Amino acid sequence: MEQSLAHTIALLERTPAALDGLLRGLPDEWIFTNEGGDTWNSFGVVGHLIFGEQTDWMPRVKMILQFAGTRAFEPFDRAGHVRQSEGKSLDQLLDEFARLRAANLAELRALNLGPKELALPGRHPGLGSVTLAQLLAAWVGHDLTHLHQVSRILAHQYREAAGPWSAYMGVMQCGGHSS
Amino acid sequence: MEQSLAHTIALLERTPAALDGLLRGLPDEWIFTNEGGDTWNSFGVVGHLIFGEQTDWMPRVKMILQFAGTRAFEPFDRAGHVRQSEGKSLDQLLDEFARLRAANLAELRALNLGPKELALPGRHPGLGSVTLAQLLAAWVGHDLTHLHQVSRILAHQYREAAGPWSAYMGVMQCGGHSS
Numbered sequence: 001m002e003q004s005l006a007h008t009i010a011l012l013e014r015t016p017a018a019l020d021g022l023l024r025g026l027p028d029e030w031i032f033t034n035e036g037g038d039t040w041n042s043f044g045v046v047g048h049l050i051f052g053e054q055t056d057w058m059p060r061v062k063m064i065l066q067f068a069g070t071r072a073f074e075p076f077d078r079a080g081h082v083r084q085s086e087g088k089s090l091d092q093l094l095d096e097f098a099r100l101r102a103a104n105l106a107e108l109r110a111l112n113l114g115p116k117e118l119a120l121p122g123r124h125p126g127l128g129s130v131t132l133a134q135l136l137a138a139w140v141g142h143d144l145t146h147l148h149q150v151s152r153i154l155a156h157q158y159r160e161a162a163g164p165w166s167a168y169m170g171v172m173q174c175g176g177h178s179s
Numbered sequence: 180m181e182q183s184l185a186h187t188i189a190l191l192e193r194t195p196a197a198l199d200g201l202l203r204g205l206p207d208e209w210i211f212t213n214e215g216g217d218t219w220n221s222f223g224v225v226g227h228l229i230f231g232e233q234t235d236w237m238p239r240v241k242m243i244l245q246f247a248g249t250r251a252f253e254p255f256d257r258a259g260h261v262r263q264s265e266g267k268s269l270d271q272l273l274d275e276f277a278r279l280r281a282a283n284l285a286e287l288r289a290l291n292l293g294p295k296e297l298a299l300p301g302r303h304p305g306l307g308s309v310t311l312a313q314l315l316a317a318w319v320g321h322d323l324t325h326l327h328q329v330s331r332i333l334a335h336q337y338r339e340a341a342g343p344w345s346a347y348m349g350v351m352q353c354g355g356h357s358s
Binding site: 001 | 186199209310334336350
């Protein structure tokens with residue numbers, strides 16, 4: 001499939017509804033249970049997505065437009081969401097994610113990015129040279145990585161319960177593939 | 180997390196909304212593109228979930244209640260949805276899945292299953308002896324396997340586009356783990 005700004009926005013604008021449909025109102029046992037050890041639970045994933053809306057994607061888009069590759073992005077704090085999620089409910093987080101995402105996509109649309117802007121370079125502190133088009137595709141991939149993760153976290157809870165079926169369920173064999 | 184009928188139903192009743200939120204209105208390029216070869220696209224996944232509502236999960240629940248382990252389940256046809264999805268739109272499939280799922284869960288609730296029923300045995304044509312509780316947990320795991328799959332199919336489309344980020348996105352490294 002060809003990347004396009006329209007395709008990118010179409011996916012990005014649906015992620016809040018997908019997570020809302022899956023998670024809102026689920027019993028706390030589903031939401032606050034993880035895959036063991038210091039892995040994330042679904043509550044943490046939504047908090048992390050909020051933090052990305054605030055500090056990662058659109059700030060980097062704007063850095064590319066302003067500085068092209070002459071200044072590196074701020075490193076993203078993967079634990080940055082923990083403190084700001086404290087004391088909130090999942091419903092609050094889902095509302096906040098939807099609100100921030102809608103605002104960010106309104107801002108993205110208003111930039112009217114064309115081929116020239118999409119080809120502009122940025123400098124990632126770890127990955128090196130990237131383009132604005134790659135940044136937008138990574139935003140989509142990041143959403144889907146976390147939807148993939150949430151489905152895996154939830155399935156993990158029924159790994160024993162599903163008995164002999166577990167061996168045939170892809171999601172129950174998935175280790176996540178993340179470093 | 181402990182398995183319970185309430186937890187099981189809470190998850191099962193949210194899957195249609197999750198898929199609806201993610202897929203309804205997405206451009207056809209997202210919906211009808213697969214992971215290459217004869218892999219499924221997202222349209223096919225929703226069709227398969229519908230077929231499961233019609234021929235797999237509740238029919239097997241009822242077989243266990245009626246015959247315990249004395250009769251094997253009908254084998255499930257993994258390609259059975261293809262013909263009946265032909266000519267339909269994704270919106271129609273999403274509506275149909277939501278309607279069938281709601282009806283099946285109403286029927287499941289009305290059975291008022293207790294510990295005695297949940298421990299009843301069934302006979303799976305491939306897996307051998309299972310319990311009603313395991314069948315219900317597998318229903319959940321099956322939903323999540325396909326949500327996991329849809330997130331992976333979608334992410335696959337931007338694997339090239341995301342450039343150096345792709346190597347760090349779990350969903351883009353996932354091969355699916357299914358046989």
